[in-house]
Amino acid sequence: MQNIIKLKNPPSFFSHAAVGGYEERRGPLGENFDFSDESDRFGMKTFESAEGEMGRLGLNLALKKGSLSHERLSLIVAGDLQNQCVASSGGLFTFGVPYIGLYGACSTCTEALMTLAVMMSECEKYEFGAAVTSSHNSAAERQFRLPLEYGGQRPPTAQWTATAAGAFVLTRGPGRVIISEAMPGKIVDGAIKDASNMGAAMARAAADSIISYFSLSGLSPSDFDSIVTGDLGAVGSDILAELLSEAGLSEAARRHLDCGLLLYDRNTQDVHAGGSGCGCSASVLSTYFLPRLGSGRMKNILFLSTGALMSPQSVQQGQTIAGIAPAIRIISQF
Amino acid sequence: MQNIIKLKNPPSFFSHAAVGGYEERRGPLGENFDFSDESDRFGMKTFESAEGEMGRLGLNLALKKGSLSHERLSLIVAGDLQNQCVASSGGLFTFGVPYIGLYGACSTCTEALMTLAVMMSECEKYEFGAAVTSSHNSAAERQFRLPLEYGGQRPPTAQWTATAAGAFVLTRGPGRVIISEAMPGKIVDGAIKDASNMGAAMARAAADSIISYFSLSGLSPSDFDSIVTGDLGAVGSDILAELLSEAGLSEAARRHLDCGLLLYDRNTQDVHAGGSGCGCSASVLSTYFLPRLGSGRMKNILFLSTGALMSPQSVQQGQTIAGIAPAIRIISQF
Numbered sequence: 001m002q003n004i005i006k007l008k009n010p011p012s013f014f015s016h017a018a019v020g021g022y023e024e025r026r027g028p029l030g031e032n033f034d035f036s037d038e039s040d041r042f043g044m045k046t047f048e049s050a051e052g053e054m055g056r057l058g059l060n061l062a063l064k065k066g067s068l069s070h071e072r073l074s075l076i077v078a079g080d081l082q083n084q085c086v087a088s089s090g091g092l093f094t095f096g097v098p099y100i101g102l103y104g105a106c107s108t109c110t111e112a113l114m115t116l117a118v119m120m121s122e123c124e125k126y127e128f129g130a131a132v133t134s135s136h137n138s139a140a141e142r143q144f145r146l147p148l149e150y151g152g153q154r155p156p157t158a159q160w161t162a163t164a165a166g167a168f169v170l171t172r173g174p175g176r177v178i179i180s181e182a183m184p185g186k187i188v189d190g191a192i193k194d195a196s197n198m199g200a201a202m203a204r205a206a207a208d209s210i211i212s213y214f215s216l217s218g219l220s221p222s223d224f225d226s227i228v229t230g231d232l233g234a235v236g237s238d239i240l241a242e243l244l245s246e247a248g249l250s251e252a253a254r255r256h257l258d259c260g261l262l263l264y265d266r267n268t269q270d271v272h273a274g275g276s277g278c279g280c281s282a283s284v285l286s287t288y289f290l291p292r293l294g295s296g297r298m299k300n301i302l303f304l305s306t307g308a309l310m311s312p313q314s315v316q317q318g319q320t321i322a323g324i325a326p327a328i329r330i331i332s333q334f
Numbered sequence: 335m336q337n338i339i340k341l342k343n344p345p346s347f348f349s350h351a352a353v354g355g356y357e358e359r360r361g362p363l364g365e366n367f368d369f370s371d372e373s374d375r376f377g378m379k380t381f382e383s384a385e386g387e388m389g390r391l392g393l394n395l396a397l398k399k400g401s402l403s404h405e406r407l408s409l410i411v412a413g414d415l416q417n418q419c420v421a422s423s424g425g426l427f428t429f430g431v432p433y434i435g436l437y438g439a440c441s442t443c444t445e446a447l448m449t450l451a452v453m454m455s456e457c458e459k460y461e462f463g464a465a466v467t468s469s470h471n472s473a474a475e476r477q478f479r480l481p482l483e484y485g486g487q488r489p490p491t492a493q494w495t496a497t498a499a500g501a502f503v504l505t506r507g508p509g510r511v512i513i514s515e516a517m518p519g520k521i522v523d524g525a526i527k528d529a530s531n532m533g534a535a536m537a538r539a540a541a542d543s544i545i546s547y548f549s550l551s552g553l554s555p556s557d558f559d560s561i562v563t564g565d566l567g568a569v570g571s572d573i574l575a576e577l578l579s580e581a582g583l584s585e586a587a588r589r590h591l592d593c594g595l596l597l598y599d600r601n602t603q604d605v606h607a608g609g610s611g612c613g614c615s616a617s618v619l620s621t622y623f624l625p626r627l628g629s630g631r632m633k634n635i636l637f638l639s640t641g642a643l644m645s646p647q648s649v650q651q652g653q654t655i656a657g658i659a660p661a662i663r664i665i666s667q668f
Binding site for chain 1: 335336337340341342379383405406407408409417418420427430431433434435436437449452453455456459460477517518519520521522523643644645646647648651653660
C-alpha cells in the first residue's frame with residue numbers, strides 16, 4: 001500500500017553544491033557548478049577514488065557556502081554507483097559524521113534526500129544533515145560495461161554517466177525551499193535486458209510513481225511548475241510521455257523535464273540519449289532547480305530521480321532490469 | 335554531532351522469520367530457522383538468485399506467521415552484499431511494495447530496521463512495513479574473494495559468510511517488543527587492509543558506537559541484558575572487549591554477545607573466526623534474540639550489526655577497510 005509521507009517538520013535546504021568533470025563543465029549548466037576538474041581526476045590516482053573525492057569536495061563546498069562546520073551535521077545520507085558504494089564511504093568518512101549508506105542506482109539522490117528529510121523531521125536533535133550522491137563516468141563504464149581502453153561503440157540508446165556529485169545540507173530550521181512530502185517508489189520491472197537502454201528500463205517506474213502520486217495526493221500536474229525525472233534521457237522521456245498520456249496525465253508529460261537532458265547539449269556533446277548516473281540528478285538539482293526555487297522563479301516541483309536496479313552479473317545471468325523512482329515534493333516559500 | 339533518535343511512535347515487531355542454508359541448519363540455532371535448504375540453492379539456478387529467493391521466502395514466511403497480506407505493507411527496506419544489491423531488488427520486487435534499498439555491508443540489518451522504524455514513527459499511514467536482509471556464502475565468496483572452485487585456503491582470521499536471510503514485519507500498532515531508539519553509526523577506519531580479517535576492521539566501529547551510546551544516553555551497560563554485535567567473530571570480539579575495557583566499559587564487554595559466534599558451533603563447524611554477512615545478524619536476531627525478548631526472558635538489548643565498508647576493487651587499489659555499527663535499542667514490554 002503506497003503512501004505519501006507528509007513531513008511533520010519539513011526540513012529546508014540550507015546550502016548545496018555541485019562538482020563536475022570535463023563534459024559537465026562544457027554543458028549548458030557548466031557555469032553553475034561550484035567546482036570542476038577538466039581532468040576528471042580531482043587530484044586522485046584512480047577514477048574510483050576521484051568519485052569519492054568529488055563527494056567530499058561537494059560537501060565541503062556546501063558547508064562553506066553555508067558557513068557551517070561539519071561538526072554541526074548530525075547525519076550524512078549518501079550513495080553512489082560503485083560496487084559496495086565505496087565512493088561514498090571512502091570519500092565521506094573523514095567528516096566523522098554518523099552515516100547511512102543507500103543504494104538506489106541513479107535514484108539515490110531522491111532516495112537520500114527523502115530518507116534524510118524523514119529522519120530530520122522525526123528527530124528534533126537533528127539540526128543539520130547532509131545528502132550526498134555521486135557518479136563518475138570512467139569508474140562506471142569499466143565497472144558496468146567495458147574497459148575504457150577497449151573503445152567499444154555505444155548504441156544510440158546508451159546514456160552518458162555523469163562525472164558529477166551533488167551535496168545538500170538540510171536544516172530543521174526555517175528556510176525558503178522545503179521538502180514537504182516524500183513517497184518511496186515501487187520496483188517496476190520494465191522487462192528490458194539491455195544494459196545500454198536504461199532509459200526504457202526506468203521509464204515505466206517513473207510513470208508508476210507519477211501516476212500513483214497524483215492518484216494519492218489528489219493534486220493535478222498543473223499544481224506543479226515541473227515534474228522532474230533523474231535520467232530517462234531522450235528514449236526514456238518519450239516512453240514516459242506516452243505512458244502518462246495513456247493514463248490521462250498528458251499535462252504531466254507537458255510539464256516534464258529530465259535532468260539527463262538538461263545537463264548536456266546533445267547537439268554538441270557526444271552523450272547519445274542523454275546523461276545518467278546518481279550524480280546527474282544531484283548536480284542538476286543543485287545547478288538548475290534549486291537556484292530557480294530559491295529565487296521564486298519556480299514554486300513547486302515533483303522531483304523523481306530514476307534508478308535501474310541491475311548488476312553486470314545479473315544481466316549476464318539473464319535477469320531483467322527493473323526500475324525505481326522515489327519522489328519528493330520541493331516547495332519554494334518565496 | 336552524533337545523536338540518539340528517541341522514536342516518537344516506537345514500532346513493534348509484528349512477525350519475523352529466518353531462512354538458512356546447510357551450515358546454518360547444522361548450527362546451534364538450526365532448529366529455530368523457519369525454512370532451510372541444505373542444497374543452498376533454494377530452487378534457483380545461481381547462488382545469486384538463491385540469495386534473492388531467500389529474502390523473498392523470508393518475507394513470505396514472516397507475513398504468513400502474522401497472517402498478513404503483503405498488500406498491507408507500506409514499505410520494504412532491504413539490502414544485501416551483492417554488487418548493486420541485486421539480491422534484494424530482484425527477490426522483493428514481486429511484492430509490488432514501495433522499496434528503499436540500503437547498503438551498509440554486514441551492518442544492513444540494523445541499518446534497515448533503524449530506517450524503517452524512523453519512517454514508520456514519522457508517518458501515521460504506515461501501519462506495517464518490512465525490513466529484509468540476506469547474504470549467501472557462495473555468492474559472497476566468488477564476488478569478494480576467490481571463485482569457489484579454486485579451493486583457496488582461508489586464514490584463521492577469516493569468517494564464514496552466512497547463507498541466511500532475516501525478514502521482520504514492524505507495525506505502528508502496539509506490540510510486545512519495540513524498537514525504542516536508533517543511532518546511526520560513524521564510519522571508523524580500522525586501518526586494516528586484509529579482506530580476510532573483517533572482524534578487526536569492524537571492532538573499532540563497534541566500540542565507537544557503544545562508547546558513544548552510553549555517553550549520550552546516560553545509561554549504563556547493566557541496564558541491558560546484552561550488547562549485541564553483528565559479526566565481529568572471535569578476533570573482532572576480543573579486540574572489542576579490549577577497547578571497551580580501555581574506555582571504562584568492561585561491564586559492556588561482559589554483557590557482549592556476537593551473532594557471528596552464536597550462529598555456528600566453531601568446534602564442529604569449519605567457520606574459522608565465526609559467522610559474518612548481512613544474513614548473520616538478521617537470522618540470529620530472528621532465531622535467538624526476538625524469541626527471548628518475546629517471552630520476557632530478555633528485557634532490553636542494544637543491537638548493533640557491524641559492517642566492513644570495502645569493495646574487492648578498493649582493497650586492490652590499496653584503500654583501507656572502514657567499519658560502521660549503527661545501533662538500535664530493542665525493549666520487551668512483557
